[in-house]
Amino acid sequence: MNTSLLLVQTLNGLQFGILLFLVAAGLTLVFGVMDFINLAHGVQYMLGAYFAVTFYALTGNFAATLLLALLAALAFGLGLEFLVFRHLYARSHLDQVLATFGIILFLNHGVKLAWGAAPLNLPIPTWLQGTIPLSATINYPVYRIAIIVAGLLVALGLYLAVRFTRIGMLVRAGATNAAMVSALGVDIHRLFMIVFGFGTMLAGFAGIMIAPILSVEPGMGDNVLILAFVVIVIGGTGSIRGAFLAALIVGLVDTLGRSFLTDLLRPLLGPSPARQVGPALASMGIYLLMALVLILRPRGLFPAVGRQ
Amino acid sequence: MSGKVDGSSIRHAVSARLSSEWLPVLLFGALLLVPILAGFFGNERFAASLAARVMILAIGALSLDLILGLGAMVSLGHAAFLGLGGYSCAILMHHGIGEASIALPIALVVCGLFALATGALSLRTEGVNFIMITLAFGQMAYFTMVSLSQYGGDDGIQLGRRSTLFGLPLLENGRAFHLIVWLSLVATYLLVRRIAGSRFGRVLRAARENPVRVAALGFPVLRIRLTAYVIAGIICGFAGFLFANHNAFVSPALMSWQRSGELLVMVILGGLGSLHGAILGAAAYLLVEEWLSGLTEHWKMIFGPFLVLVVLAGRGGLADLLGGARRE
Numbered sequence: 001m002n003t004s005l006l007l008v009q010t011l012n013g014l015q016f017g018i019l020l021f022l023v024a025a026g027l028t029l030v031f032g033v034m035d036f037i038n039l040a041h042g043v044q045y046m047l048g049a050y051f052a053v054t055f056y057a058l059t060g061n062f063a064a065t066l067l068l069a070l071l072a073a074l075a076f077g078l079g080l081e082f083l084v085f086r087h088l089y090a091r092s093h094l095d096q097v098l099a100t101f102g103i104i105l106f107l108n109h110g111v112k113l114a115w116g117a118a119p120l121n122l123p124i125p126t127w128l129q130g131t132i133p134l135s136a137t138i139n140y141p142v143y144r145i146a147i148i149v150a151g152l153l154v155a156l157g158l159y160l161a162v163r164f165t166r167i168g169m170l171v172r173a174g175a176t177n178a179a180m181v182s183a184l185g186v187d188i189h190r191l192f193m194i195v196f197g198f199g200t201m202l203a204g205f206a207g208i209m210i211a212p213i214l215s216v217e218p219g220m221g222d223n224v225l226i227l228a229f230v231v232i233v234i235g236g237t238g239s240i241r242g243a244f245l246a247a248l249i250v251g252l253v254d255t256l257g258r259s260f261l262t263d264l265l266r267p268l269l270g271p272s273p274a275r276q277v278g279p280a281l282a283s284m285g286i287y288l289l290m291a292l293v294l295i296l297r298p299r300g301l302f303p304a305v306g307r308q
Numbered sequence: 309m310s311g312k313v314d315g316s317s318i319r320h321a322v323s324a325r326l327s328s329e330w331l332p333v334l335l336f337g338a339l340l341l342v343p344i345l346a347g348f349f350g351n352e353r354f355a356a357s358l359a360a361r362v363m364i365l366a367i368g369a370l371s372l373d374l375i376l377g378l379g380a381m382v383s384l385g386h387a388a389f390l391g392l393g394g395y396s397c398a399i400l401m402h403h404g405i406g407e408a409s410i411a412l413p414i415a416l417v418v419c420g421l422f423a424l425a426t427g428a429l430s431l432r433t434e435g436v437n438f439i440m441i442t443l444a445f446g447q448m449a450y451f452t453m454v455s456l457s458q459y460g461g462d463d464g465i466q467l468g469r470r471s472t473l474f475g476l477p478l479l480e481n482g483r484a485f486h487l488i489v490w491l492s493l494v495a496t497y498l499l500v501r502r503i504a505g506s507r508f509g510r511v512l513r514a515a516r517e518n519p520v521r522v523a524a525l526g527f528p529v530l531r532i533r534l535t536a537y538v539i540a541g542i543i544c545g546f547a548g549f550l551f552a553n554h555n556a557f558v559s560p561a562l563m564s565w566q567r568s569g570e571l572l573v574m575v576i577l578g579g580l581g582s583l584h585g586a587i588l589g590a591a592a593y594l595l596v597e598e599w600l601s602g603l604t605e606h607w608k609m610i611f612g613p614f615l616v617l618v619v620l621a622g623r624g625g626l627a628d629l630l631g632g633a634r635r636e
Contacts, residue, residue, distance in 0.1 A: 037436045091619070097382060097569075097572065098573065098619050099615065099616045099620065101573070102612040102614070102616040105608040109606045109609045109612070112606065113609065229440035233440050233444065276458060287447070291429050294429050294430075294432055294441065
């Protein structure tokens with residue numbers, strides 16, 4: 001193991017963590033404020049990527065693609081909210097799981113029908129192509145740096161919005177006690193819609209940003225959704241700060257584990273067992289981390305303040 | 309077992325739910341006779357295979373109903389036990405142990421231990437966190453199997469043959485296998501029903517309604533829930549063992565989280581907490597799948613919205629039990 005490879009994989013881990021944060025932030029907000037478990041959140045991420053592919057084919061311009069795809073993701077999310085989700089807020093979690101599972105089935109196959117089952121690609125915009133030299137021998141893609149920067153900016157914006165705006169105050173209040181917020185005369189349904197739309201857009205944004213470096217394919221949101229759940233459990237439900245830190249931890253643990261665990265185990269176990277145990281253990285890494293957090297801090301590392 | 313004799317009021321309410329005594333009998337009769345009836349129309353293999361799948365997944369759905377219907381534990385990682393049971397069977401056979409009387413106990417112990425470990429952790433939380441954590445542990449098992457390349461990894465592993473029973477290749481015979489699966493289902497149904505009616509089952513149900521009060525009465529709520537979770541895991545592992553034998557093949561797809569979702573759907577379709585409902589639900593799900601996938605390859609585009617409508621319409625299941633009472 002050498003340091004430049006470590007540096008590259010650390011950056012990859014950060015980039016992955018940022019991506020998870022964008023998905024988990026929306027999920028934890030929606031869950032925190034509305035007590036609504038939305039399995040279809042991963043589908044929003046997938047749709048963001050598909051919208052990006054379509055709009056890029058139409059416009060050929062990445063900035064325009066980003067804007068249009070974000071709007072499309074927002075419109076789609078609000079449409080779903082209007083048609084289905086708002087009827088589920090008062091229901092049991094089991095109902096929410098089932099209905100949003102149905103939506104996943106529909107949309108995962110819907111994109112196959114609309115865009116075909118084959119993986120699609122989106123080119124990296126020309127002004128973000130190329131690499132940055134990290135050392136004499138190692139280069140790092142500019143685009144991945146751009147994802148990290150964009151994600152950090154979103155995180156900062158989100159922090160400022162939640163901390164200092166009126167909506168943000170209501171979101172924090174809602175995460176603590178939604179019924180009380182409603183009783184104080186706030187239009188809770190409007191707040192729900194805003195939070196939901198915003199969460200959808202964040203997931204869509206993650207999908208759009210990742211589309212140039214991953215293949216866009218049906219079901220791509222499912223794994224991200226589950227990792228986002230792990231992030232939320234580790235970070236503490238309803239907590240944006242927790243989601244941010246936990247997402248970075250999960251991203252780093254997963255990426256570094258996959259890259260280096262086999263090498264680290266080799267002196268301990270010998271080459272052949274290490275090659276078999278390493279990948280299995282690496283793929284379990286974040287779940288073991290989650291188990292550890294649950295044992296030590298059942299409510300997550302950074303639970304939202306005052307949450308029951 | 310008869311609900312009329314020991315007629316406390318709770319027991320009566322329970323037996324009202326579990327009842328329609330004739331319905332389970334009819335159901336079991338139909339499942340037993342499927343291959344023979346289908347034999348008259350010449351497609352016995354297909355019908356028997358479908359019936360076996362229904363019965364095996366019904367065992368899985370029954371085990372989920374035990375924790376979901378009675379305990380209100382919404383597990384979204386239950387298919388992990390199907391996979392663990394199946395993989396135990398396949399891996400042991402891979403290493404030359406194809407004897408069910410040895411392999412099956414090992415498989416059940418594996419599933420029990422996994423349920424004990426993950427259950428003890430998951431049950432530290434409630435509600436949505438429990439859903440997310442069971443999902444995450446299910447994925448953990450899934451990705452572990454994907455990464456074990458010596459057992460086929462993503463592609464899965466062929467069994468080559470079915471398990472032997474006491475040294476005899478009993479399961480190779482289609483009719484015998486059908487009968488064994490059928491007996492397994494009946495036994496599972498009676499067992500789960502027995503558990504549901506027992507003192508243990510009542511406390512489990514009481515803890516579903518009001519865990520604080522049950523704890524105040526001196527019952528160890530966590531331990532009771534964990535026990536139910538382990539029992540359910542073991543039963544579902546048994547279903548996985550049968551599934552591996554039925555297909556002579558296991559792959560990580562058996563334990564994907566979509567499969568866990570399907571098990572949930574079966575239980576809900578059939579009617580939460582009504583045990584024969586879980587069997588009905590499994591049958592309905594697989595028949596609808598068979599029918600719709602014959603119509604179009606995108607059958608899930610029809611099934612997804614159907615599921616949403618079932619939930620939005622909000623009444624409880626094919627067995628049309630429970631439902632409104634619990635949804636305040």
